[in-house]
Amino acid sequence: MTKIFIDPGHGGSDPGATANGLQEKDVTLAIALKLGNILNNEYEGHTLKFSRTTDVTVSLSTRTNMANNWGANYLVSIHINAGGGTGFESYIHNGSYSGKAETNRLRGYIHDAVVSSTGFRDRGKKEANFHMLRESNMKAVLTENGFVDFLDDANKLKQNSFLEKIARGHASGLARAFGLTPKSGGTQIHIVQQGDTLWSIAQLYQTTVNRLLELNPGIDPDRLQIGQEVVVSGQAPRYHTVVEGDTLWRISQMYNTTVDNLIALNPGIDPQRLQVGDLIRVS
Numbered sequence: 001m002t003k004i005f006i007d008p009g010h011g012g013s014d015p016g017a018t019a020n021g022l023q024e025k026d027v028t029l030a031i032a033l034k035l036g037n038i039l040n041n042e043y044e045g046h047t048l049k050f051s052r053t054t055d056v057t058v059s060l061s062t063r064t065n066m067a068n069n070w071g072a073n074y075l076v077s078i079h080i081n082a083g084g085g086t087g088f089e090s091y092i093h094n095g096s097y098s099g100k101a102e103t104n105r106l107r108g109y110i111h112d113a114v115v116s117s118t119g120f121r122d123r124g125k126k127e128a129n130f131h132m133l134r135e136s137n138m139k140a141v142l143t144e145n146g147f148v149d150f151l152d153d154a155n156k157l158k159q160n161s162f163l164e165k166i167a168r169g170h171a172s173g174l175a176r177a178f179g180l181t182p183k184s185g186g187t188q189i190h191i192v193q194q195g196d197t198l199w200s201i202a203q204l205y206q207t208t209v210n211r212l213l214e215l216n217p218g219i220d221p222d223r224l225q226i227g228q229e230v231v232v233s234g235q236a237p238r239y240h241t242v243v244e245g246d247t248l249w250r251i252s253q254m255y256n257t258t259v260d261n262l263i264a265l266n267p268g269i270d271p272q273r274l275q276v277g278d279l280i281r282v283s
């Protein structure tokens with residue numbers, strides 16, 4: 001298990017760089033949370049800890065203490081640049097220290113993946129004496145993802161889909177650096193469009209109609225609705241039929257999951273009103 005510490009730069013009373021209606025602290029937090037979601041939903045082989053998950057003030061020394069006390073294997077500090085320029089750059093600690101070559105090698109995966117996923121101009125792999133890099137006991141990288149005070153970059157940073165690309169770059173770089181594996185149970189969903197049939201969807205995802213029927217119990221192939229979600233790969237969902245005395249907690253224990261997971265898998269479920277015979281999705 002690789003312990004990855006994710007540090008969204010700034011926060012609370014420290015907005016970081018501000019320009020073009022953007023505050024660095026908000027953008028770094030959005031990227032960090034997306035990164036966490038991608039890593040947790042799509043990869044395994046790691047555990048995560050965040051220096052913050054909301055807009056709160058956290059001092060630099062508190063951040064590195066958190067990472068050091070947790071025994072993180074790697075630290076990623078996410079920032080947005082300012083001061084004239086455009087594009088992406090990353091930093092490792094400067095000077096000479098043991099493990100520097102490995103620190104630089106790991107940074108290379110993340111740097112290259114962010115550049116390719118975002119199309120940002122590559123400003124280079126750099127070194128600096130930043131607190132987050134110097135005071136953390138583990139290998140660490142600090143990324144500067146575009147410039148808030150360069151209009152082109154700022155306009156990109158205002159788009160949720162672009163922040164997703166930045167986060168995906170970080171995630172795939174981390175996955176390569178630490179050998180994180182794609183989740184075997186990860187499911188891929190197709191949203192039904194005008195004219196779709198199960199056969200055309202099967203073609204699109206290189207699978208078979210029979211497999212789609214198996215993955216989507218209860219689906220009526222003759223009545224696909226536009227906007228309907230069709231599971232196209234992954235494990236078939238498993239269901240539990242509620243019996244007398246069941247609670248979500250009991251069901252979660254039975255299937256080795258958590259109540260939170262069950263609630264996420266069953267939108268709209270009322271944990272206080274389970275009915276005998278209800279089908280509860282458990283995975």
Ligand SMILES: [Zn+2]
Pocket residue numbers: 009010016017024079080
């Ligand atoms: Zn910053």
